Amino acid sequence: DAKTTQPNSMESNEEEPVHLPCNHSTISGTDYIHWYRQLPSQGPEYVIHGLTSNVNNRMASLAIAEDRKSSTLILHRATLRDAAVYYCILRGPMSGGSNYKLTFGKGTLLTVNP
Amino acid sequence: DTEVTQTPKHLVMGMTNKKSLKCEQHMGHRAMYWYKQKAKKPPELMFVYSYEKLSINESVPSRFSPECPNSSLLNLHLHALQPEDSALYLCASSRGGLAGDSTDTQYFGPGTRLTVL
Numbered sequence: 521d522a523k524t525t526q527p528n529s530m531e532s533n534e535e536e537p538v539h540l541p542c543n544h545s546t547i548s549g550t551d552y553i554h555w556y557r558q559l560p561s562q563g564p565e566y567v568i569h570g571l572t573s574n575v576n577n578r579m580a581s582l583a584i585a586e587d588r589k590s591s592t593l594i595l596h597r598a599t600l601r602d603a604a605v606y607y608c609i610l611r612g613p614m615s616g617g618s619n620y621k622l623t624f625g626k627g628t629l630l631t632v633n634p
Numbered sequence: 635d636t637e638v639t640q641t642p643k644h645l646v647m648g649m650t651n652k653k654s655l656k657c658e659q660h661m662g663h664r665a666m667y668w669y670k671q672k673a674k675k676p677p678e679l680m681f682v683y684s685y686e687k688l689s690i691n692e693s694v695p696s697r698f699s700p701e702c703p704n705s706s707l708l709n710l711h712l713h714a715l716q717p718e719d720s721a722l723y724l725c726a727s728s729r730g731g732l733a734g735d736s737t738d739t740q741y742f743g744p745g746t747r748l749t750v751l
Binding site: 550551552556561562563564565566569607611612620621622623624625626627 | 638665676677678679682684690724726728736737738739740742744745
């Protein structure tokens, strides 16, 4: 299985940008990079995904390295409500053998200070 | 409506009890999932239903028995559980079935926190 590596924890201040890194050096050409987050006492929620190009949506931006061996989730202005565990997940036919599977790693616990 | 609902929110049961967890979605999604999450660990996939048929069982013990009565509803029947089965049980759904592509988003419910005494 293609694996991802994330820092265990990161800290940020409110209203400042946050860059959450993810390494995936064994990514295959057909793997999509997905990010989910899990707020305290809630189920995971989808944040963003991408394949090669950088992506933006209302929640965040995803910056993908040119060689695709790493990516960064960018929260442009962190709020207290962004405190969560952020999971970087690879999905594709070669990642666990199927498209359907979300294989969660340990993720990064983001703390946002007021 | 992008909501997946789960009931009950909390459940305490003895090892000899039989109980059921319920999950519902009205997004017309064709795949539904059960995940198990132990404290301070990431979620782990248990079962996948695709078009109301059990498609994936991730080697889950038979004391967990899933059921998909219709396309909107997913149950997890519990019997003779052990204290180590105490966890947060998460339900999710996604638009496509197992043939769904790698961009298919999974929508999660808030989970049922199960305690087995």
